[in-house]
Amino acid sequence: MRAITHYKLLIAALPICRALQPHASQNTCPWNWLSSTPGQYLCSSAEAIDSLDDIRRLETHHGHNSAGLQSNIWSASPDCFDEYCVYTNNDFFGKGTSLITTASNHQRIAQIQIPETVFKSSYDKARIVEIPGKGNGLVATRAIRRGERIMAARPALLVHRDAFSELPIEDMYYLMDMAVNNLPKPRKESYLAQTGTMGGHKITDILFTNSFQVGLGDYDSFHYGNFPEASVLNHDCRPNLAFFIDQNLTHYTHAVRDVEPGEELTISYIDGSQIRSVRQERTRNSLGFSCACSHCTLSEGDSGASDSRLLAISRIEGELSDFNSQASSPAMIEEYMRLYKTEGLEHNIAGAYTLAALNYNLFGNAAMAKKFAELSVEAGLLERGPGAADVREMKSLADDPKAHWSWNMKPHL
CATH class of the missing domain: 2.170.270.10 (SET domain)
Structure with a gap:
């Protein structure tokens, strides 16, 4: 393992490391749209988990x-x-x-x-x-x-x-x-x-x-x-x-x-959804090495295309996270998920599935809400554990989309 992240006197107010990471999107139980409490890491009971x-x-x-x-x-x-x-x-x-x-x-x-x-x-x-x-x-x-x-x-x-x-x-x-x-x-x-x-x-x-x-x-x-x-x-x-x-x-x-x-x-020690220059700066200045992974060593053209996708993900995520936004649409959700898959962010995709499920439910599409809630649960079990709040919430949504608080709050015509 390489050096972890420290901000003040090598003591991070955010996770040092590798696991509980210095951003709110990766692993353990980060902040999400379902809870206002960041940093909740009490995820599950400890038994042998093989699959x-x-x-x-x-x-x-x-x-x-x-x-x-x-x-x-x-x-x-x-x-x-x-x-x-x-x-x-x-x-x-x-x-x-x-x-x-x-x-x-x-x-x-x-x-x-x-x-x-x-x-x-x-x-x-x-x-x-x-x-x-x-x-x-x-x-x-x-x-x-x-x-x-x-x-x-x-x-x-x-x-x-x-x-x-x-x-x-x-x-x-x-x-x-x-x-x-x-x-x-x-x-x-x-x-x-x-x-x-x-x-x-x-x-x-x-x-x-x-x-x-x-x-x-x-x-x-x-x-x-x-x-x-x-x-x-x-x-x-x-x-x-x-x-x-x-x-x-x-x-x-x-x-x-x-x-x-x-x-x-x-x-991943860092937030992989950041553009390459930010990832490189983070690993170099905070972790003590320059990342040479396959994604950081793409050609300039391929890296630029990746950065464009990552910036689009961030922009769309902002719209979809604002449940009062009038700009969000089912087409925007589809584009959001396409970009996530193209970028290879499988290690940190549970939150994207959650956001897609909630927005489809907001639009009154029970079938798609259920599909993405189930995908969120499956990914969340790997990324955050069975006790994570959003895993429980998505399981509830998948069981009965129409009974969830988000159902049909902004039907899309």
């Missing part, structure tokens, strides 16, 4: 029996700075996890019970290889179908986002060293084996280079989460994987299209 069918199964799952659950015994370090302490559980998630957080957030995490069935091989469909110009990467060892799970990873380290801005850097280094050194030896080694690209204090550099933002449910709950197994996934502006982090802190990654043997498995 879309397994994710759908979780939609009706509302708890776990006590049998077969992982132990949840934490040790607390006596050395704290202000409200931030180190907590370690050598058995949590089956491998061990350390926290640098507040007592209230530790209590939230300490209440999580993880079924043993979640712990399955991360690399049974792929292997780690050296990727020219990228370092290590993950490559498919067999054909992978859309919807297949690639891995379910658990955090080795969770660090409260605000600790970096509220504590002197020397105190943070002390806590970071303690947190990693308290991990079981294999878990500590897996953390230290990751690459840091920003320099300075090694353990902190690894965190900033290989982290996802994780929320636990309120404004004081945002943490940087390091998932060593997921850190091998490199960036692509048109990736073949999507991911989400569920309410039990498990990082799930699934294929969003069919993948051939030998193909690198990738995720």
